Amino acid sequence: MQTLKRNILAVPILVWIGLLVGIPLIFVFGLSFLSRDSLGTIVFQFTLENYQRVLSPIYQRVFLNSLLLAFLTGAVTLVIGYPVAYITANLEPKKRALSIGLTMLPFWISSLLRTYGWMILLGNAGIINNLLLSLGIIETPLPMMYKFGTTLIGTAYMLIPFMIVAIFNSVDKLDRSLLEASYDLGASRRQTFFNITLPLTIPGIAGGFTLVFIPALGMFYVSDLLGGGNTIFLGNLINTQVTRGRNRPLAAAFSVAMILVVLLVISLYSRVAKDDREGLFL
Amino acid sequence: MKQPLLSLVDINKYFGDVHVLKDVSFTIEQGEFLTLLGPSGCGKTTLLRCIAGLEHVNSGDILLHGTSMKGIAPNKRNVNTVFQNYALFPHLNVYDNVAYGPRVKKSMKDAELKEKVRNVLDLVQMLGYDQRMPHQLSGGQRQRIAIARALINEPSILLLDEPLGALDLKLRKHMQTELAHLQKKTGTTFVYVTHDQEEALNMSDRIVVIDGGQLQQLGSPREIYNNPSNLFVTTFIGDRNIMQVSVLEKEDTYSRVQVGESVVSIRNPQHSSVSNGQEAILAIHMDKMRVSCDEVPNALRGEVVSVHYAGSQIRIEVNVDGKPITIVEYQKTDCDCEAGDLVYVVWEEHGAILLPLENAGVEREV
Numbered sequence: 001m002q003t004l005k006r007n008i009l010a011v012p013i014l015v016w017i018g019l020l021v022g023i024p025l026i027f028v029f030g031l032s033f034l035s036r037d038s039l040g041t042i043v044f045q046f047t048l049e050n051y052q053r054v055l056s057p058i059y060q061r062v063f064l065n066s067l068l069l070a071f072l073t074g075a076v077t078l079v080i081g082y083p084v085a086y087i088t089a090n091l092e093p094k095k096r097a098l099s100i101g102l103t104m105l106p107f108w109i110s111s112l113l114r115t116y117g118w119m120i121l122l123g124n125a126g127i128i129n130n131l132l133l134s135l136g137i138i139e140t141p142l143p144m145m146y147k148f149g150t151t152l153i154g155t156a157y158m159l160i161p162f163m164i165v166a167i168f169n170s171v172d173k174l175d176r177s178l179l180e181a182s183y184d185l186g187a188s189r190r191q192t193f194f195n196i197t198l199p200l201t202i203p204g205i206a207g208g209f210t211l212v213f214i215p216a217l218g219m220f221y222v223s224d225l226l227g228g229g230n231t232i233f234l235g236n237l238i239n240t241q242v243t244r245g246r247n248r249p250l251a252a253a254f255s256v257a258m259i260l261v262v263l264l265v266i267s268l269y270s271r272v273a274k275d276d277r278e279g280l281f282l
Numbered sequence: 283m284k285q286p287l288l289s290l291v292d293i294n295k296y297f298g299d300v301h302v303l304k305d306v307s308f309t310i311e312q313g314e315f316l317t318l319l320g321p322s323g324c325g326k327t328t329l330l331r332c333i334a335g336l337e338h339v340n341s342g343d344i345l346l347h348g349t350s351m352k353g354i355a356p357n358k359r360n361v362n363t364v365f366q367n368y369a370l371f372p373h374l375n376v377y378d379n380v381a382y383g384p385r386v387k388k389s390m391k392d393a394e395l396k397e398k399v400r401n402v403l404d405l406v407q408m409l410g411y412d413q414r415m416p417h418q419l420s421g422g423q424r425q426r427i428a429i430a431r432a433l434i435n436e437p438s439i440l441l442l443d444e445p446l447g448a449l450d451l452k453l454r455k456h457m458q459t460e461l462a463h464l465q466k467k468t469g470t471t472f473v474y475v476t477h478d479q480e481e482a483l484n485m486s487d488r489i490v491v492i493d494g495g496q497l498q499q500l501g502s503p504r505e506i507y508n509n510p511s512n513l514f515v516t517t518f519i520g521d522r523n524i525m526q527v528s529v530l531e532k533e534d535t536y537s538r539v540q541v542g543e544s545v546v547s548i549r550n551p552q553h554s555s556v557s558n559g560q561e562a563i564l565a566i567h568m569d570k571m572r573v574s575c576d577e578v579p580n581a582l583r584g585e586v587v588s589v590h591y592a593g594s595q596i597r598i599e600v601n602v603d604g605k606p607i608t609i610v611e612y613q614k615t616d617c618d619c620e621a622g623d624l625v626y627v628v629w630e631e632h633g634a635i636l637l638p639l640e641n642a643g644v645e646r647e648v
């Protein structure tokens with residue numbers, strides 16, 4: 001009886017997930033096996049050709065670019081985000097709320113606008129170049145736009161709040177008496193950090209990495225705007241196939257491939273964080 | 283004169299506006315088992331943390347081997363703590379937990395370390411558990427590992443913060459004996475924090491009773507138990523009946539005091555004195571009182587309210603001039619009383635203490 005009641009309570013959420021996640025996924029999966037005519041209209045004819053193209057060598061570079069970008073985004077946000085999260089977790093309550101609030105503040109502004117903001121900063125006639133030119137430090141503008149690194153700055157900037165919040169939670173949960181025990185046993189602050197704090201916050205690091213890696217894999221507007229399309233990533237490819245390429249079945253096949261990569265990352269995460277029940281519920 | 287191991291000199295500690303330690307001064311001798319005893323919130327754990335260096339003192343000084351500990355970080359002090367929740371590192375196994383101190387201090391070679399870990403694990407009877415993770419151990423086992431992890435550093439003082447609090451009664455009793463043995467065997471100075479008077483009386487060489495951030499009494503368990511120096515210690519240690527009395531006539535060793543409508547003779551207090559006509563406190567151990575059916579001298583007359591049989595002991599409530607008195611007897615003696623009977627309450631002479639009222643502290647309720 002109890003379980004029945006609980007199951008009934010789960011019905012709305014299941015309907016919700018089914019409508020908004022399940023059905024679209026099935027649709028994408030089905031679409032990836034269909035053909036299209038030259039105008040881009042879907043033809044209901046089963047084919048594996050889309051997957052053959054996904055696996056063809058010319059697209060391997062795209063997968064590698066995307067994985068590298070996602071990995072580096074994770075790494076950059078980790079290196080910058082850890083100290084921020086660590087310091088925040090050790091602040092007094094008021095300052096801590098302020099710090100978390102400021103971390104989340106950018107979400108209130110459209111991410112597209114924020115990406116344009118980076119163009120204004122980094123462009124040849126941008127703020128940084130103008131400043132350096134007027135100070136006489138450089139004579140010609142530094143070419144900072146439309147590079148792999150520019151895209152990396154964009155994705156890292158866009159996703160770093162996820163990393164900070166995930167690590168913050170982990171550091172915040174850390175039992176302070178463990179740190180005291182470490183000092184008490186003769187360890188310096190540095191030794192305590194590397195022997196105790198860092199290993200015990202690995203679940204937070206893994207959670208933050210997962211939360212950053214997955215969106216970084218599929219972001220397309222950042223690389224379109226900041227990378228100028230010079231490096232092709234999975235997100236751009238899918239976007240292009242749907243819009244200009246008029247090949248929705250191929251876009252669907254790439255999407256399925258990307259979902260598989262994401263599932264792989266999540267399964268790696270859940271292995272790292274299996275003891276951490278307050279993790280990402282994966 | 284021999285230098286004490288640790289001297290606390292006028293320690294004052296504030297948390298914001300709260301004055302948690304007030305001019306605390308005493309010394310700790312090499313090799314003793316000293317207990318800081320007091321109710322929760324009395325400042326005993328804060329005092330321990332000050333010794334460990336985990337808290338700063340606002341004024342006063344702590345001298346270890348005569349050297350001031352001012353500004354010395356916890357990792358530079360040769361004292362180790364056994365924390366209340368053990369604070370074992372959850373990601374390290376027993377071996378790595380115990381080896382943590384020597385490793386971070388790089389004080390031993392691998393082979394020596396291995397031998398040392400073996401020795402301390404043997405000492406706490408946990409040989410063969412090296413590879414277990416903390417979550418695979420029971421409370422009592424974690425306790426032992428926490429002690430081993432501290433002892434391997436050969437501290438000048440081992441600080442223990444209510445280490446038995448989380449254990450069940452039976453295990454607690456067992457660990458009390460074991461801790462006392464361990465202390466004698468290693469010769470390490472133990473400073474032990476507890477709110478449990480039985481624990482303190484059982485294990486300690488000396489007890490420091492603390493209340494409201496102030497040192498109330500320092501002495502051997504026997505002294506503290508039999509000759510409490512003020513009302514707080516009198517009520518906190520041992521189960522006593524507390525009565526307000528007036529001193530009628532003070533003699534050399536005894537005073538005649540009025541308790542309700544009776545007049546009895548009580549030995550004069552050791553730590554202070556009373557004078558004629560003064561109001562005073564009479565405190566008598568419940569288990570040193572007895573009920574008599576016949577009229578006897580130096581007794582209080584009262585009416586039995588209830589008789590409870592609780593295993594080996596019998597608790598008798600007697601109403602003496604409107605005030606309830608509890609008597610604990612271990613075997614029924616001469617008087618087989620029931621509720622409603624008129625009886626005489628007598629006591630062993632050394633079970634009764636007389637305290638002047640001002641010594642009791644004006645703010646306390648009697």
